[in-house]
Amino acid sequence: MGVSKTNKTYASRYKTDVSVSQTSNVGFDATTRKLCSGDGADSAISLSDDVLQVQPVTDNTTGTMLVKNQGGSNILSVDTTNSRVLCGSSQINALTTYKTFDANALSPTGAGYHMALSSGFGSFTSAANLVEINLGNGVNPATTLDVSAEVQDTYNILPLYWYLPDAITIMSATVLMGAYAASDSALNFHLISYDMDTSSNYGDLSGGVVVADSGSTSAVDEDVIKIATMTNLPTDVAAGKIILATVESDLTSIISIRMIIKYHIQ
Numbered sequence: 001m002g003v004s005k006t007n008k009t010y011a012s013r014y015k016t017d018v019s020v021s022q023t024s025n026v027g028f029d030a031t032t033r034k035l036c037s038g039d040g041a042d043s044a045i046s047l048s049d050d051v052l053q054v055q056p057v058t059d060n061t062t063g064t065m066l067v068k069n070q071g072g073s074n075i076l077s078v079d080t081t082n083s084r085v086l087c088g089s090s091q092i093n094a095l096t097t098y099k100t101f102d103a104n105a106l107s108p109t110g111a112g113y114h115m116a117l118s119s120g121f122g123s124f125t126s127a128a129n130l131v132e133i134n135l136g137n138g139v140n141p142a143t144t145l146d147v148s149a150e151v152q153d154t155y156n157i158l159p160l161y162w163y164l165p166d167a168i169t170i171m172s173a174t175v176l177m178g179a180y181a182a183s184d185s186a187l188n189f190h191l192i193s194y195d196m197d198t199s200s201n202y203g204d205l206s207g208g209v210v211v212a213d214s215g216s217t218s219a220v221d222e223d224v225i226k227i228a229t230m231t232n233l234p235t236d237v238a239a240g241k242i243i244l245a246t247v248e249s250d251l252t253s254i255i256s257i258r259m260i261i262k263y264h265i266q
Helices: 154-160
Strands: 018-020 033-037 042-047 052-054 065-068 074-079 084-087 096-106 114-116 168-179 185-196 205-213 217-220 226-229 235-237 242-249 255-265
Touching (some): 168 205, 168 217, 185 255, 217 226, 242 255
């Protein structure tokens, strides 16, 4: 409820008046002007006959503009401190989206090899579809990939690449996994970002950096579908990078994987 001005002198209340910041008596027109108090102090709001603008005067805040439901909970908030817009009852970044990597019936090259997952399309079930490509058997996947040296043609390599047109922040990554064998597999997962050569050795990857990993999930077999959460997140990845996802198994049993990545554009 507002404060009553009844029986108060103008001198005692003039600062509570709201006016348009202008020297002439124009009112609202095509020029966007600040709304200010009676003593000339600017507010965060500017108006014209077509524009509503919100810009902090003194400091950026996490709630520069808020829309609340009747109960007082935010359903839309503009955070100028972190340059983001949050929406919904859960206040999720408005630019949030999801990316999947998959492997359908993938056969590891050998125990301990980092096998690349498909970037959302294709199958490993026959020669007419995707084939298995590994990134070595070190502690982490290889930090380079020379596509011209691969025994597979690039049409088999391309479906593994997730190219980033924009800088993103990866918030979380969750993995579902199953196996075609009674033997218990232990599976480990990585996300790696790379630089891609676009000038001479087209498509070659270098400068690989582990973005996230999962640690080992044990006892994955034909009787269970297990779930794992990857660590070292959230993290930022620059525009122009290629991201690959891998699975490492301690056996050679056929496995199927779905990795779900939650991220937002910066």
